[in-house]
């Protein structure tokens with residue numbers, strides 16, 4: 383993909399962006415190495431899953447610890463998996479995992495789910511799903527792959543171990559939005575709000591992919607957003623070309 387983009391004139395610069403600002407209509411991208419000015423910018427800095435931050439999580443990520451059932455679910459055919467969380471994503475992905483796993487154990491820190499009632503009802507009706515309430519994961523155990531979860535009941539403080547082949551963590555997804563221009567409108571969780579043209583509320587600034595307020599975060603939706611954003615940005619530049627002058631990189 384990169385080679386193809388380069389053949390069409392795309393220039394790749396591997397630098398960490400530390401700020402995105404505006405000077406009039408002109409966008410100023412500040413990196414650790416310098417500043418770039420642009421007529422238009424497409425933000426696609428992505429998002430990352432919130433971690434549990436418990437021992438074993440980082441070491442066993444990709445070896446039984448996963449943050450994406452749609453991606454990794456099929457690897458757990460006839461296995462026992464745990465899902466951590468109680469929101470829509472946790473429960474929907476838990477239901478999805480029952481297509482493959484023989485048992486899906488939802489571990490939730492409260493005594494009721496936050497997921498929409500209709501999703502909850504589907505989960506409670508599913509014979510493959512079990513629930514452990516008022517409980518958090520204290521440690522993820524396993525030599526080369528996940529084998530056990532060490533749990534603590536938040537009310538009784540009782541510690542227990544359960545055997546699992548995998549654990550899917552759904553305790554939130556965090557946008558990589560630290561560098562964004564403060565005028566860019568975000569939703570309450572910090573994702574960038576756009577219209578169907580991927581345009582943010584700031585003229586000439588677009589967003590695509592996981593950073594965007596969206597219903598599905600997958601490669602296919604991110605690339606689709608990117609195509610729409612690139613088309614929109616080009617159209618915007620043509621329409622506004624006379625309105626500003628852009629200097630080359632400083």
Ligand SMILES: Cc1cc2nc3c(=O)[nH]c(=O)nc-3n(C[C@H](O)[C@H](O)[C@H](O)COP(=O)(O)OP(=O)(O)OC[C@H]3O[C@@H](n4cnc5c(N)ncnc54)[C@H](O)[C@@H]3O)c2cc1C
Pocket residue numbers: 397398399400426427428429431448449450452453454558561590591592593599600601602604
């Ligand atoms: C564990 C996991 C597995 C997944 N598996 C699948 C799968 O199998 N199939 C599927 O369709 N989807 C999968 N997804 C989802 C998919 O990865 C995302 O939807 C997709 O990558 C989003 O693309 P994006 O370009 O918006 O963001 P990303 O792919 O996250 O790219 C964002 C880029 O921006 C860069 N960046 C961020 N901040 C800065 C900065 N300040 N300066 C410079 N660069 C910066 C990052 O380094 C990164 O390269 C998975 C997600 C996870 C977390």
